[in-house]
Amino acid sequence: MVWQTRAQRAAKVTLRAAESASNGLMRVLITGMGGQLGTLVARRLERLDGVDAIVGIDLDPPRRRLRRAEFHWTRPGDSDTVVEIVRSFDPTVVVHLGQFEPHARLVPDRADRASRHATESLLTALAQARSLRSIVVRSGIEVYGRGRGASICPDESAPATPTSQFGRRLLATERAVASFARSAGVPVTHLRFAPIAGFHAPSPLARLLKLQAVPVPAITEPTFALVHAGDAADVIVAAVHAERDEAVNVVAPGVVSAYQAARIGGRVPVPVLGPGWAVARRIVEVAGAPLPDHVHELLVRGRSADGSHCASVLGLAPTTSTRDIVSEIQQQAGVEFFEVIDGYAA
């Protein structure tokens, strides 16, 4: 990586923007490029001929090597830097993935603040984007909530009444971006993902399911759906091309219950009832898998959604089933200790 001054960086990006404007190609800005999902999206966009330039921002660097995409490290809320990047890059499409799931990469309060600041700084900066054509926002089916009377399998027309901190943050982001998009006259696609999991995707649910003993509801058996990080990235790329102005649920086929998720990997399900969950949450936190409220809600009330709309509007839908995703999570190798011989690992 070559360190550049702010002026050099701006000049380079502006030159790239001018070139792609002349040939009508896409310039994609990705917020949250440092996360697993952002990196996967960037790698997929790099392979497309119709994408001329990709610029990403995040508080962590990308998790894999990117060939064409350009990454800029920014702190959440660093509006000046984001404004400068957006003004010089002049994106045609913005993929807003800067939404931090509690206890995935950050603790809940920091995740909430970082998500809010990322959205605010992005929208402030987008006022400078002259060529903006569409926005794609990462949201989640947590926006539907699981309160009493809530739909068990909501479609996109169901009222959004989130009942968790993460759900409320995602809904606030949706509304803020939608408000901006209306004023700017550009379409915005809200991709409401089921909990994203996969081999490398940091997820509090995945950490919980990797424990040797997993707390599960004692009486009921609510079900939940997941979506694989790779499938999620494919759907985002499709949404970049589709430029739809609506919300779309993105859900893997099939559901599992907490009991099934534990047993698929040979874990021991521990039935928990009522107040016992407070104790269980403390124990799993000590064991290295803190349980944020949206994951607790998923375990005890279930979380699924009707994802049939996705294929019809975006032309593709997730293919990896929820059961296969759980298997993949469970089969992740733990720490393997090598025998040391003469100072080297055998």
Added chain:
Amino acid sequence: MTDAVIQLVPDPPEPAVAPGAVELVRRRVEGTYDLDPWGLDVDATRLAGRVAAMRWRATVSGIEHVPAEGPALLIANRRLGWSEPAVVASAVARETGRIIRPVGGIGVDPIGGLLRRLGALPARPDEIAAALRAGNLVLVPTRREPLRHRPGHLPIELLAPAVAARVPLVPVAVVGWEPGWRWSVQIGAPVVAGPPVERRADTRVDAREVGRVAVEVSSSLDAMLTDAFDRGLGDRLLSIVPGSRHRSNAVSAEGTGEGP
């Protein structure tokens, strides 16, 4: 025809696929049994179906009207008890192997959870719409009707998702006595609102169309029940319930402004 009707208790055929007890326990232990978003437990439902077949033994006619695959909304008459949805579910499962998703029941756990495990759906249009999109056979009972020869009012709001999605609405006339074990299930020709469509954007609900379809379904139910009692089927099944002559008032223009 009378002979066919008199044979009220045929020997039920063996279930097409009946996993053994060991297989069921293995799936339970390994967590590989099938669930759906509403909590349907396929193994538990098949098991309950076998128990239901011992409790209720029903003759079925018109089974060819139930689609072999894909979604459909079945509308069955209901009296004051709880048997009708279970009778229809067990009879259709026995004949076609398909699992019926009855709408309604108690929504509070643990009983609600148990019913959902056996296939029950919440009585909400959005849940019915989602279940139909997932290709389910959904059973909507009419409102409770104490008179045996009347189908009862149709819950129009629960029919609307099927009309919007253009899936077949299949009337089902159920005749029997709550404590009894002999029942008759007659399945009528399906009513379809229009050609099937895939895209949700094209599935707007037309209130007039819903009303028209509801009247048609109710008329079909009324005719089937009338026919059953005219043939004396009801008197044989409902041996201690006093009979009465039929009068059609199934859908009294609930939300439609029209009578049947």
